[in-house]
Amino acid sequence: MTAPLAADASPPELRHPDPRGVELSLLVGAVLVVVLGYVDVGLARSGTVPPDAASYGAGLGLLALLTHLVVRFRAPHADPLLLPIAVLLNGLGLVLIYRLDLATPGSRAAPTQLVWSTLGVCLFLAVILVLREHRILQRYAYVSMAAGLFLMLVPILFPAVNGAKIWIRAGGFSFQPAEFAKILLALFFAAYLAANRNALAYTGRMIWRLQMPTGRVLGPIVAIWLMSVGVLVLERDLGTSLLFFGLFVVMLYVATGRTGWIAVGMLLASAGAAVVALLEPHVHSRVADWLNPYATIEAGRGPSQLAQSLFAFGAGGTLGSGLGLGHSTLIGFAAKSDFILATAGEELGLCGLTAIFLLYALLVARGYRAGICLTSPFGRLFAIGLASIVALQVFVIAGGVMGLIPLTGLAMPFLAQGGSSVIANWIIVALLIRISDSAHRPLPAVEPGVIARPEPSVKGTPT
Template sequence: MTALTAKVTEPAPPPPPDARAAKRRGIELTLLAGAVLISVLGHLYVGLAADGKSTRAPAAPYAAGLGGAALIAHLAVRLRAPYADPLLLPIAVLLNGLGLVLIQRLDLATPGAPGAGDQLRWSALGVVLFVLVLVLLRDHRTLQRYAYLSVTAALTLMLLPVFFPAVNGAHIWIRFAGLSFQPGEFAKILLALFFAAYLAANRTALALTGRRLFWKLRLLPGRVLGPILAIWLLSVGVLVLERDLGTSLLFFGLFVIMLFTATGRIGWIAIGLLLAALGAYAVGTLEPHVHSRVQDWMNPFASIERGDGPGQLAQSLFAFAAGGLLGAGLGHGQSFLIGFAAKSDFVLATAGEELGLVGLTAILLLYGLLVSRGFRAGLALRDPFGRLLATGLASIVALQVFVIAGGVTGLIPLTGMAMPFLAQGGSSVVTNWIIVALLVRLSDSARRPRPGPGPNPGSGPGPAPVPPQEGPA
């Protein structure tokens, strides 16, 4: 009698945490090399398209600057956040590199001081701050201690431009001693930090509801509704004082999204949309600068009918139409006719015309992937403050992309905000690198293995455990 025996194999044990971290960093380094290569090739192509030579857009300094910055950022992540998401840094480098290519392309077609060199220097400063955030911030929960300080600083930064001259009809710039920056860019990070701390500490009270009004909306207690109305009034006040539609939409939209995340009640979304619509209608009717933008949005071809030529929005729509499916090719479009705005929110029109629908979709997918990885880090975090902070930071990027892409395509009125990483602007690119650094730190905390039983769980590499902090009541 022959006995048939089955060979039982034990399942392979999972790789140790250090091996998983090393694999993630290897993936990150490979993707970074691809991101730098794509950007350098785009830079070379821009020079060739200009005059058949690459001398007008020399690639060696560009490649050294972008590649060196990417390598330094990678080493900082490898040493200080080894468990971080391997996609966050390569996406940021690729978007930053593509932005430098588009700005260089517009520099060659428009007179004036070149902007690509300045943008590369601002990007290098952003990477330096990226490294500093990872080195100095060992545990994201320590930020919860500075909630009230952050909101005080944010409000101060948002109000400062009111006392300086308007630029293009909006009070969003501070110009002093030959330098200029947008304080609102830094304020949005501070506001996200405060909202995360406030909502983490008060999410139970915010979830309380009273009598049902209709559908899923319920009457809120006054002590809960009061802060919400204060935030709404403040956002409308910013819009009135600074004539800045983009900052107001970002400010209020960020709070509503984080409020929904904290409570899980969809009624907050409906209330937020209603209040935003009421505020936008009132200010758009009464404030001349905002009213003119609304009129241009409703009829972008009115200036052509008057014989004044196409305005910026009309030129943007023409650029998208000329790009078609595959685009005219880098350096072969006419979007520079939009003027200075081609280097700000209308840089997306340049991408649409010269890279086509395919290239524009790829850029938007990169933004979508960056936002989704931020949300994923938030879902994996175990503390409410970290979850809300990751959601808020990812929402900042998502709201900016929506507002800008919607503005240049005629979906919503123009706002004048800068496209993250793509548009020219030192304040914007530095702020976005800080956001990516915080997301890297949060994703590292989310993926880091829990310390096992032992005499001193905090003695290993990485951030030492920090007891939960009390947020603002």
């Protein structure tokens, strides 16, 4: 930022011939893939094309077209990949849930999920339309912090569902506030770190070779983080707890560049994990399950969910059994939510699973790219935070159901059944589109005849 470039040497990555055209063609592809998946499930399960395939495809297409038009007119410079990826993942999730519905006639989840997805798209549109500039959000840092903590505290008052107090239930609706709290806390972290990053990075005492920041700057952020983690442990939502912790460490590192933070973070994490694993039988059993997924089989109690999940992935092999032809319902409880990836793994195989992972990776990479192209620290940190939420969430739940790390309940973004989750993810994508629109917006053209003077905030290679 201290070495401005000449105005006529714009970096090549800014030259997008027509991002909206790219977006539109990708959207058509995404909708086609989803409709074909829907038809494939029908053919595999009952040998007939679902009668509502055409109307379903038309509805999905219209919805996608609507989002595209809103983005085209209200965020014309936004990254063209974000929206198609979201549509494809959400559509794929609906296909998978619909497919599981067919195997569990007692509980139909796809229609509800469709409603939630539509609601998510509406909120996406609302964010794009209402929020004209992401920097406005910086003003609401403390409000969002308070709202986020409030949202996380409320479920304590509600009864636990399956051992976790993460739900707010009212009038037949249930709502998982932590999904929204993560966005609010990412916003707060970004704003706070953007304002205080120099103080965090450059002041404070040296302890051994690590530079410790002053308590005055660090205090509030650690307090809030501790509170959020503490609440989560009380609510036994350990997946979200892990997610918050990772998010905190990544954003702190990006803001300050202090490797010391990583060390301190890891130390805190291991200490916290050890304490929780010792005190909390729920977590203890998860770790034991992870170390030996077949322990329950050996004990004669049948395969655990994790073992069933591994069986499903194994059954998929390289090419998968084909949509609708697997038996991932053997997982039982939570097959449509936490374990949805097992269905993808079994029926689409390693190839399909890799494609899904790469879609997430692309989504994250595009978020990072928007962050890196921005100049304002808040925008950068917010984009990195939002993208990291997706990355960490995918890793925690995918690693959990595949036996890479101990299993903690989290929703696979867009794929898993769950209204709060899908809405929150659409908001994340909307925010990323808004941020990327700012990041890729071309600078005002230099008027002819006027000598270009060095512009301090010119877009270029950031330092």
